[in-house]
Amino acid sequence: MVRPFEQIVSEYGPAVLRVCRAVVGPVDAEDAWSETFLSALRAYPELPADANVEAWLVTIAHRRAIDLTRARARRPVAVAELPEPAALTAAGPGLDSGDADELWHALRELPDKQRTSVAYHYLGGLPYREIASITGGSEDAARRAAADGIKKLRASYLPAEDTEGARR
């Protein structure tokens, strides 16, 4: 049975948005998401019925993120500074925008390989075998990159909320 593409958007859209926010940051995330889903929509009729939709979308998002980063690098003005998380000022329930700022600051300090491995595994839900085929390298390398990334995140981001309810 053919699923209307809208179902793909509903089911995977939010997770892919989190992946995009973690990989390219909150400002570029919306462009990355839009280009990902527009590409996916274009290719959707040819997607095999038994395909892993999540892995397919993350693969497209990975390429779009690379395109965005390159496009940004070609624009001299944009090179000077990484995007600021201005788009996240509207806080969700139980969160303040400070969390989003801090997390993005911590994530963007990670090497690309670590940030993408962390995002694709913990936010995209992909096994390391799939991640290796997207980012290149071995399954073990992807697992190590994710572990190293989490270790660094713990050091740079988690200390701010190590005690419950007691935030600076």
Added chain:
Amino acid sequence: MTEPAEPDTINGVRPTELFAALRTGEDTTMTRLRHRLAADAERDGLLDVGYRTMDSPVGTLLLAATGQGLVRVAYPGQDHDAALAKLAEVVGPRVLYAPARLDEVCRQLEQYFAGRRTMFEVPLDLRLSSGFRRAVLAHLTDIGYGRTESYREVAIAAGSPKAVRAVGTACATNPLPLVLPCHRVIRSDGTLGQYAGGAAAKQALLRLETAA
């Protein structure tokens, strides 16, 4: 080697908590992104079917259109998900929530329910119907606002006087109820008969049209 589907805690913190901040404003952002996707898809000619729902006096209606025109109107009892799955199969899988494509249809339906419109002027796509059923549907627009015809009269008009039951089936499977007014087809004895949107909806529509 096996791998846990959901990773364990990271020093006592679950990944969902560690990355909770990535969900900030997610619902509003998703709403914005969906609108943008529908607009981009329309611009690039990638939309096989655009749809929206609409509240009406006869329940929440599903409205769907192809590039050619309105292709489906479905009542609440007609399973909107199944209707969209059918469109994905028949027209194409690039089906998106795209309210802008249905703006004009929606406006005309609102006028109709307010008693300020007696006929619809929107392009139609009749591809969900064929053969005799399509001939029946083509005749329906000849039955004017506020009037009714019997199944038998419609059978005669469609060129097959004996196909009274087939007229009933054509009405029951009308992909565009309301716009192609199968609610104006009733039994020879004057009772209303069945309707895709339920007997109460049929009665409400005929009452609306005679009151105007």
